[in-house]
Amino acid sequence: xxxxxxxxxxxxxxxxxxxxxxxxxxxxxxxxxxxxxxxxxxxxxxxxxxxxxxxxxxxxxxxxxxxxxxxxxxxxxxxxxxxxxxxxxxxxxxxxxxxxxxxxxxxxxxxxxx
Amino acid sequence: xxxxxxxxxxxxxxxxxxxxxxxxxxxxxxxxxxxxxxxxxxxxxxxxxxxxxxxxxxxxxxxxxxxxxxxxxxxxxxxxxxxxxxxxxxxxxxxxxxxxxxxxxxxxx
Numbered sequence: 001x002x003x004x005x006x007x008x009x010x011x012x013x014x015x016x017x018x019x020x021x022x023x024x025x026x027x028x029x030x031x032x033x034x035x036x037x038x039x040x041x042x043x044x045x046x047x048x049x050x051x052x053x054x055x056x057x058x059x060x061x062x063x064x065x066x067x068x069x070x071x072x073x074x075x076x077x078x079x080x081x082x083x084x085x086x087x088x089x090x091x092x093x094x095x096x097x098x099x100x101x102x103x104x105x106x107x108x109x110x111x112x113x114x
Numbered sequence: 115x116x117x118x119x120x121x122x123x124x125x126x127x128x129x130x131x132x133x134x135x136x137x138x139x140x141x142x143x144x145x146x147x148x149x150x151x152x153x154x155x156x157x158x159x160x161x162x163x164x165x166x167x168x169x170x171x172x173x174x175x176x177x178x179x180x181x182x183x184x185x186x187x188x189x190x191x192x193x194x195x196x197x198x199x200x201x202x203x204x205x206x207x208x209x210x211x212x213x214x215x216x217x218x219x220x221x222x223x
Contacts, residue, residue, distance in 0.1 A: 045211070099208075099210035102159050
């Protein structure tokens with residue numbers, strides 16, 4: 001692994017189903033982030049983690065949850081998917097424990113909720 | 115509220131120079147970033163400004179004026195591969211990035 005990986009690459013999901021998006025980094029970065037990107041809007045922060053064992057809410061956290069059990073993994077869970085959660089989801093990481101350090105992004109997961 | 119404004123789309127000619135502007139209103143300021151995002155790909159880091167002035171990196175330069183809440187990204191000697199979206203992001207008082215919607219740059223031969 002080099003950098004950040006995300007899985008799956010894309011997914012079509014029925015409304016009401018539970019879904020976990022996976023994110024793994026091998027750079028030993030302290031901080032990790034989940035964003036969603038929708039057409040015409042900037043990246044919006046869903047949840048973040050400044051260091052393993054801690055998480056925080058971003059701009060649009062409702063309907064999503066995260067965990068950070070170790071440095072490398074930061075999964076994002078949709079407990080009961082709704083069509084408004086159709087989006088491209090990017091995971092990112094940064095070396096420092098601050099959102100204003102340079103962030104490195106994974107390739108993204110394209111999620112469609114029907 | 116917090117706001118980042120960028121033009122939605124710009125068109126330029128191969129070999130020319132283009133300036134992409136970004137204005138911001140945020141609660142606090144902890145640096146300004148420019149990222150490049152090719153269609154269907156992840157954003158990648160281009161530049162970072164925290165002090166006023168011009169930062170030059172090869173064909174790309176970024177300028178910041180904190181008093182005016184303004185930045186620009188200058189791309190010289192445009193190449194077809196520069197066709198992408200350019201994202202402006204500002205660090206706010208909570209040390210999180212606020213992102214603009216991005217400027218789609220179209221390069222014509």
